[in-house]
Amino acid sequence: MVKRIVVDPVTRIEGHLRIEAEITDGKISDAWSSGTMVRGLEIILKGRDPRDAWALVGRVCGVCTSMHSLTSVRAVENALGIDIPPNAELIRNLMFAAIYMQDHVVHFYHLHALDWVDVVSALSADPKETSEIQKKISNWPKSSPRYFADVQNRVKKFVQSGQLGVFANGYWGHKAYKLPPAVNLLAVAHYLEALEWQKEVVKIQAIFGGKHPHPNYVVGGMPCAINLDEVNAINMERLNHVHSLLKDAKVFIDQVYIPDLLAVAPYYTDWAAIGGGLTNYMAYGDQPTGSYNDASGLRLPRGVILNRDLSQVHPVDPTNPQEITEEIAHSWYSYQGGDDKALHPYDGETEFNYTGPQPPYENLNVEGKYSWVKTPRWKGHAVEVGPLSRMLVGYASGSHDIKEVVGMALGKLGVGPEALFSTLGRTAARGLESVLIAQWALDDYAKLIGNLKSGDDRVHNSAKFKPETWASEAKGFGLSEAPRGALAHWVRIKDHKIENYQLVVPTTWNASPRDAKDQRSAFEASLIGTPVANADQPLEIIRTIHSFDPCLACAVHLYDEKGEHKHQLNTF
């Protein structure tokens, strides 16, 4: 029997995503992902000063705001041939690390954990048992039975108040929840601790970026004055604050996040064989140890893996018109040269063309256009981006750090590398790279202090800041690894103004509709074969989609006061 189900909206993600799936005999046989993005951003940027682009793109959403700003300054620096001082590279790395650690921890505990952790079950746990588990898995000091009893009471009170709030959208009691009550309580306690912790670590962005929650960047380096002894600059006192936040972050990741991940995973090993989907993985790479322009020095390496063949890493050239392209065969856009064309982002077009049904509607017409997300391809291949891709590309590239941490996790869970190609693998990869980033941040901090103490306090290269020094026409690209995956901006500059600006964001790679050859993208592919025990509570779909950490910022769907689906905007 074939049954069509719709999950709309997928909750606990950024933005609005709709999944339609066909279930045959309890398993998903086909799936369609439909999303909405503020592609109009590209229209706002046209005609503006390229040095201002970072400030505008940073506003696109509130989750990884600074990643867009970072990518934008990289694109403009690439176009204008600007090299930035080593300290600026280090500070950008530290801000990158802060957003990553915050974002991954928030994803694990606050957006994804409730797919695996039954909050209601935690209320019936024995706090003594939770305490014993905690002491067994790590040295984290908050481990007494009293502490867990207090947490339990606090959550009980919260639930009894009727203000379910953050816990309102769970499928509590669903039989796919497998954790014993004591482990559920452990996770709930850390849900609360992670909230406390995450608001501290983001302060690093405000210290260096001067402003919060949308920090400042500048083309040519960083806009912060650093002087160890100066009261009004970023001085030793403030740097010590950064250092202590970085040390705390490493402790939290090593003693809470990773032990929890490894404690929960054994209950869900079946998910190491579900949700794999695509067999191609791409990473642009990031975390430069020298200049960002030197791809060989990236700690998170750049490349593509095809057919899960870890013996070969294919190089990526973001300027080659035959490599990265965007298609719109199933997206609500039109191209001047025809909707069957695949355009490189330098020549990208953003012309809306909504042909979907008028709301309210039952189902989308998936034979035609069915999403606001364009469909990007690398040399015609559908590829997955995100933490799993980064770890796989790094593993295959022979990165010592990445091989070590991946090997540690596989060993502890007693599974082979094939387990990585799954929903569980994706969730694990996010934790593992957090371990690495926490350490790299401490390394970069030490390097920055070393530079400053040796008298190098340069953070900005102003040589080509003035438009008079620019060529009349220039084009450039900026690549980065946002927490959710490969992010790129392409900019064309003409007569000192932005002539064209295109963003290809991670969730576009993963959430896009089929391409002209009917190849599925990552979300759609990953759902095939997923069991769905209860079509009215499609927890399994949510698990796999959440494992990608989707971010469809600035969606155009709106809700009425009761939070029900109300209206869909057809135009921006």
Next chain:
Amino acid sequence: MGIGNILLADEGIGPKAVELLEAKGWGAKVDLLDGGTGGFHLLGDLQDYRHLVLIDATLDQNPPGFVRVIRPKFAQDYPPSLSAHDIGLKDLMDTAELMGYKPDTHLVVMSVELVQPVGMIFSPPVQAAMPQLLIEVEKILAKLLAPATVE
């Protein structure tokens, strides 16, 4: 704290109001924050203050430019936000509630229209209502700063 997305026309009234308050010198008396699309990043700010004046656009049944002051107790008292961010203001308020952060909150909202182009220019009714929005906010700030109301 003004929140909203400045790239989505009328949704940007919160950050704009903060900019105008800054220009009028309020920054010397109160902490002003352009919360943008900050989401979870703003949790610390809710913990740090006893009083919070929040400025946001709302999509309710009122005509565009309609300004009102709400005294929300729970997350569900917040009117529908224009941004459909799932990890948005309501989620933030839900979380603050869970954490026991309870700044005494005045929410000043302006109603905006459903269909808006992407862009950074306000629609005429919203532009016209900005002075009134500021008056409401300034009235609240003045009251909060008056010695009699300081606890």
